[in-house]
Amino acid sequence: MKAHRFVPFLLAAVVSTATAQQVPRQSLQDSVIGWMKVYKFTGARAPMTVDTKRYSPAQLSIADSIANWIQASYTPKGALGDVTRSVSPRLGAHSQNDASLPQAYGAYAKTYIELKYDANRKLVPFSNSHLTWSIQANLVFGEPLISLNTPSQYYFLLPNFHRPEAAKQASQRYDLSEHPALKRYITYFNDQLRSTRANATYVVLAKDNKLPFVTVTRAEYIETLSGAIERKHAAERESAIKGWPEGKARTTALAGVDERYQRRLSLLAANREKYAARLQEAAEVFSLQPDALLENYKDAFEGSGGPGERYPVYKVDPRLAELAKSDSPQWIVVWWDGDLRDPVGKQQIDAITTNFDFQYVYDFFFAPENVKGRSYKPLHAPDARKGGGEDAPGTGQELGVMGALT
Numbered sequence: 001m002k003a004h005r006f007v008p009f010l011l012a013a014v015v016s017t018a019t020a021q022q023v024p025r026q027s028l029q030d031s032v033i034g035w036m037k038v039y040k041f042t043g044a045r046a047p048m049t050v051d052t053k054r055y056s057p058a059q060l061s062i063a064d065s066i067a068n069w070i071q072a073s074y075t076p077k078g079a080l081g082d083v084t085r086s087v088s089p090r091l092g093a094h095s096q097n098d099a100s101l102p103q104a105y106g107a108y109a110k111t112y113i114e115l116k117y118d119a120n121r122k123l124v125p126f127s128n129s130h131l132t133w134s135i136q137a138n139l140v141f142g143e144p145l146i147s148l149n150t151p152s153q154y155y156f157l158l159p160n161f162h163r164p165e166a167a168k169q170a171s172q173r174y175d176l177s178e179h180p181a182l183k184r185y186i187t188y189f190n191d192q193l194r195s196t197r198a199n200a201t202y203v204v205l206a207k208d209n210k211l212p213f214v215t216v217t218r219a220e221y222i223e224t225l226s227g228a229i230e231r232k233h234a235a236e237r238e239s240a241i242k243g244w245p246e247g248k249a250r251t252t253a254l255a256g257v258d259e260r261y262q263r264r265l266s267l268l269a270a271n272r273e274k275y276a277a278r279l280q281e282a283a284e285v286f287s288l289q290p291d292a293l294l295e296n297y298k299d300a301f302e303g304s305g306g307p308g309e310r311y312p313v314y315k316v317d318p319r320l321a322e323l324a325k326s327d328s329p330q331w332i333v334v335w336w337d338g339d340l341r342d343p344v345g346k347q348q349i350d351a352i353t354t355n356f357d358f359q360y361v362y363d364f365f366f367a368p369e370n371v372k373g374r375s376y377k378p379l380h381a382p383d384a385r386k387g388g389g390e391d392a393p394g395t396g397q398e399l400g401v402m403g404a405l406t
Contacts, residue, residue, distance in 0.1 A: 022126040023115050029078035029343045033115075033123055036082045041067050051091050053103040058327035059137070060105065063087070065376070066135045067107035069361070074133065074351040075382040076111050079344045080123055083109045086136070097149040102316055102324035106136035106332075113344050131345055133336040133352060135361075137329030140213075140316060141190065141202055147291040148228050155216065155224065157288060157311045161188055176201055181353045185362070186211055199337055205358065206331035207366045213314040218275050218301070221283035221313055225300055226268060228292040233261040260295060267294040275301070284310040329365050334358070355380045 044060030063085040070083055087105045091098060109132070116126040142156040149155055177187035186204035206212050216224075236257040244250035271294075275281075286303035288311065297303040301310075320330040336352060338345030355378040363370040 021116060023117065023123070025078070025113065025344075028115065028123075032075060032077050033080050034075050035071060036080060038071055039067060039083065041065075041085065048087065050087055050089075052099065053088055054325075055087050055103065055105055056327050059103075060085075060087075062137060062329065063105045063107055069356070069376050070107055070109050070133060070135065072376065073355040073357075073378040073382060074109065074348065077344070077347045078113075079131070080112045080115055080125060081109055082112070083107055096151050097144075097146075097154065099151040100149070100154040101140050102138040102321045102330075104136045104139045106134065106139070108132055108134035108136075111344060111348055131336070131338045131348055133334075133338075133348060135332065135334050137332055138324040139333040139335075141188070141200075141333065141335065142314065143288050143311075145313070146289060147232075148224050150227065153224070153315065155313055155315050156213075157285075158188060158190075158213075158314060159288060159309070159311055160190060161312075176349065176353060179353050181356075181358060185209060185358065199339070200335050201337075202333055202335040203358065204331055204333055205362045205365070212317050212320045212331040214317045215282040216313040216315055217279060218281050218283045219279035221285075222268070222272055222275070222279075222300065225271075225290075225292065225294075229261070229264045229268060229294070232264075232292040233257065236260070264292065264294045267298055268300075270298075271300045274299075283313045285313060286310060332361060332365060334361075351382055355382055 041064035043064050044057045047057055048055045048060060067083045067085050074081070085105075085107045088101065088103050089095065089098070110130040111133070112125040112128075112130045114126040114129045115123045118124045140154065140156065142158045145155040145157065176182055177189055182203055186206065186209060188202040188204070190200050190202065204211065237254065240250060240253035240257050244253050283301065285301060286297075286308055290300070294300065299305065324330050334352070334356075336349065338348045340346050340349060357376065357379050360371065360374075360376055364376075
């Protein structure tokens, strides 16, 4: 009798295990699965505040429109999509320096590539593995200068910008900067590892096709480096005090901290003198992550002086950073990270480059007289065949605070 009592339990366990298994990707690659839910966002009516950034109803309504444009232009095939409206991430313990970024808002689509059947035989995500297609107003991308940034100023690099040979290396898999739908706009392909997104293509829509970022002068960079040296000194002193008990060991550790600090100050002074006649030139650095440890390389711009890449240092145009608080976007960034060799990635990229109307979006924000009240329509309609899960509850109904685009 005891064995019979456990049969239903064992059967339930077997069913549960079966429904939790991933569906082989290859078996789905020709299926138009579509969206978890097709949303029809109608515009925000109340503002939203995240940390010190206040998002107006007009800005949040733009996020609504962007989400609708994404879904109108793309129907996921071989994968399951969902769209979420977003604003800048909340600041955390390790992201306080992001406070200096302009407020960004828009929407992003997650195309889940690993799926399973739930108890109702509906396709749902098996994991969080996904491709991303994002459209954001006032977004900053590239390589953040972690050691130099502060809550009041954000610096970054664009390593492959204006380097066609770098784009060619990845063109077979990712880069489409020369595609007819994109080459009229500012494009950037990023293959660096420290970014929020490596192997991502960025298209910048900005008034008169002018990059919203400006290069930093050597003078500003040296002053920024001076502040980084001071912060590093304070952090090293605090670490020495916490790491050693009072007495000789702590005294020795603090003496080492102060010695390194004085060396850095001396080398910084030498850099000021060396570049005194060239302080208004654009600052270019030798490393993707320059830091305050001048004793390791001495020259803030040349490093050890050998051959190698040099990377201009950028910041957001201060005028545009201030205007980003207004109801109108100052620039729009469209980016995605699909791989052309992957069927799902290729289908998504084809939808972006073939269906999405970049010119309409540019005109909508920067030349509205060309739109004349027209609603957005994709250049070509995506495959409209019904996909599993279109009417299932999605995760994009609420305005999310963007923070984990993984």
